[in-house]
Amino acid sequence: MISVTEMMGSPSSLFSAYASIMASTMLFRSILNDLLPKPVRSFLVNVFHRLFKCKTNKLTLVIDEFYNGIARNQIFDAVEVYLSTRIGPNVDRLKIDNCSNKKVISIRLEKNEKVTDAYQGIELDWKFLSVEQESNGGQQRDMSTRSASGGGNTRRSFELSFQKRHKEIILTSYVPFIQERAKEMKKKERVLKMYTLGGLRNGRSYGVSWDAINLDHPSTFATLAMEAEQKTAVIADLDRFLTRKEFYKRVGRAWKRGYLLYGPPGTGKSSLVAAMANYLKFDVYDLQLSNVAADSDLRDLLVGIGNRSILVIEDIDCSIDLPDRQRAGKESSGKNSNTRPQLTLSGLLNFIDGLWSTCGDQRVIIFTTNHVEKLDQALLRPGRMDMHIHMSYCSFHGFKILAENYLGISEADLVRCHAGVLAEIESLIAGSEVTPAEVAEEFMKSEDPHVTLDGLVKFLSNRKTKTKKTEENGGMVRAKESEMANKSTEDM
Numbered sequence: 506m507i508s509v510t511e512m513m514g515s516p517s518s519l520f521s522a523y524a525s526i527m528a529s530t531m532l533f534r535s536i537l538n539d540l541l542p543k544p545v546r547s548f549l550v551n552v553f554h555r556l557f558k559c560k561t562n563k564l565t566l567v568i569d570e571f572y573n574g575i576a577r578n579q580i581f582d583a584v585e586v587y588l589s590t591r592i593g594p595n596v597d598r599l600k601i602d603n604c605s606n607k608k609v610i611s612i613r614l615e616k617n618e619k620v621t622d623a624y625q626g627i628e629l630d631w632k633f634l635s636v637e638q639e640s641n642g643g644q645q646r647d648m649s650t651r652s653a654s655g656g657g658n659t660r661r662s663f664e665l666s667f668q669k670r671h672k673e674i675i676l677t678s679y680v681p682f683i684q685e686r687a688k689e690m691k692k693k694e695r696v697l698k699m700y701t702l703g704g705l706r707n708g709r710s711y712g713v714s715w716d717a718i719n720l721d722h723p724s725t726f727a728t729l730a731m732e733a734e735q736k737t738a739v740i741a742d743l744d745r746f747l748t749r750k751e752f753y754k755r756v757g758r759a760w761k762r763g764y765l766l767y768g769p770p771g772t773g774k775s776s777l778v779a780a781m782a783n784y785l786k787f788d789v790y791d792l793q794l795s796n797v798a799a800d801s802d803l804r805d806l807l808v809g810i811g812n813r814s815i816l817v818i819e820d821i822d823c824s825i826d827l828p829d830r831q832r833a834g835k836e837s838s839g840k841n842s843n844t845r846p847q848l849t850l851s852g853l854l855n856f857i858d859g860l861w862s863t864c865g866d867q868r869v870i871i872f873t874t875n876h877v878e879k880l881d882q883a884l885l886r887p888g889r890m891d892m893h894i895h896m897s898y899c900s901f902h903g904f905k906i907l908a909e910n911y912l913g914i915s916e917a918d919l920v921r922c923h924a925g926v927l928a929e930i931e932s933l934i935a936g937s938e939v940t941p942a943e944v945a946e947e948f949m950k951s952e953d954p955h956v957t958l959d960g961l962v963k964f965l966s967n968r969k970t971k972t973k974k975t976e977e978n979g980g981m982v983r984a985k986e987s988e989m990a991n992k993s994t995e996d997m
């Protein structure tokens with residue numbers, strides 16, 4: 506980079522100097538092209554460039570989006586947030602998006618846009634770059650290149666230029682200042698992100714990565730139908746987790762917490778994940794294990810997860826046929842040992858306990874399952890998942906929360922205006938295996954509370970009759986079977 510300002514005087518002389526340099530560069534190049542072989546040519550061009558380059562008094566810091574091609578560069582994220590407050594009249598193009606229920610518009614620079622800033626009297630020039638990379642056919646990849654926002658194989662970076670003599674102050678004071686400001690801003694107007702697995706580029710040559718969208722899930726602890734003590738226990742656990750940085754450090758444990766949510770479909774496991782994310786203000790990383798082919802991909806993904814985040818692995822029992830440790834061991838020593846290594850349960854557990862624990866703070870991991878009985882014991886043993894949360898069928902308490910959410914009727918109003926139907930619902934709902942999702946669906950059918958509550962009574966009665974019939978049929982089948990069994994023993 507040539508610092509013309511330092512070498513020349515007025516603007517017109519600056520321009521003519523620049524023009525003459527450009528002209529001589531072009532002339533020099535064309536002579537070289539005609540006369541000299543390529544290696545000599547490139548050598549001379551390098552020397553020519555270096556001659557001018559050594560006169561520059563500007564330093565440019567390059568801040569790539571990804572560090573090592575895997576982990577997000579936290580400075581990049583901070584700069585992106587910080588620069589959104591520094592946009593001046595010279596910027597022509599901006600990207601905006603918003604998260605409807607939060608009324609927050611997030612503003613980002615478009616590619617090649619520039620922003621100027623000043624810090625302790627130092628002039629600073631920022632530029633945002635976004636470059637589509639050529640595919641390299643699976644050979645060595647550019648380690649700063651990943652896709653973070655759905656774009657293909659794009660290298661996104663910021664460049665910060667300033668006078669060289671300010672290097673120390675910029676690195677030791679300005680950059681930390683940006684990080685601090687960004688942290689404050691994020692805390693105030695935090696728009697949560699939901700990360701899912703990105704598409705594989707070039708077949709498998711670029712591995713796997715996360716794509717982000719804004720997380721706009723309305724579920725909160727207030728809207729969640731859950732037993733009161735259970736809800737209080739989960740909230741208290743999260744609060745404790747958030748404030749125990751020193752504790753985790755003192756006892757030498759990674760600052761992470763694991764939750765296993767289990768229960769039938771439609772009982773609110775995914776809703777609880779969203780409520781936890783909204784409560785903690787943590788981003789969510791939704792990992793579909795069935796799309797992860799090998800331990801090495803899993804490692805890349807786990808390292809690429811930011812701090813203050815929730816990693817969710819839904820339906821752990823059926824998302825992948827995780828071979829248990831013994832089976833995996835036997836297979837690897839058998840004839841298939843030279844095939845591509847597959848994702849194993851031990852690989853998964855090791856990442857949770859090992860690698861991931863050592864890099865990063867404030868991580869929550871959540872597994873959900875409909876079939877806790879199918880899970881490998883290794884996953885259930887104490888210390889692996891810190892809290893097991895059973896999401897069950899809708900209770901009377903759960904019904905009242907849903908009535909308030911969906912119909913806007915408080916418990917007091919239910920007692921006052923719908924006492925008769927309320928008593929019926931209380932007796933029907935106990936022991937009936939109706940999920941909160943089913944109750945919520947009944948509540949969606951009409952806006953008139955009388956109609957809705959009567960509808961729910963009908964639904965619960967029907968369910969009770971059906972359950973009774975099924976039980977009776979089951980009983981008859983069992984009686985018939987034992988009768989036949991008895992008969993066959995008598996015949997012998």
Ligand SMILES: Nc1ncnc2c1ncn2[C@@H]1O[C@H](COP(=O)(O)OP(=O)(O)OP(=O)(O)O)[C@@H](O)[C@H]1O
Nearest residue numbers: 728729730769770771772773774775776941942945
């Ligand atoms: N406990 C609950 N509290 C409030 N709403 C609920 C609850 N359970 C279910 N719902 C409603 O039902 C819908 C489905 O629930 P959700 O996806 O959370 O269930 P799930 O347990 O994750 O089911 P699955 O096991 O099929 O993934 C939600 O969008 C929500 O509207």
Ligand SMILES: [Mg+2]
Nearest residue numbers: 774775819873
């Ligand atoms: Mg779910």
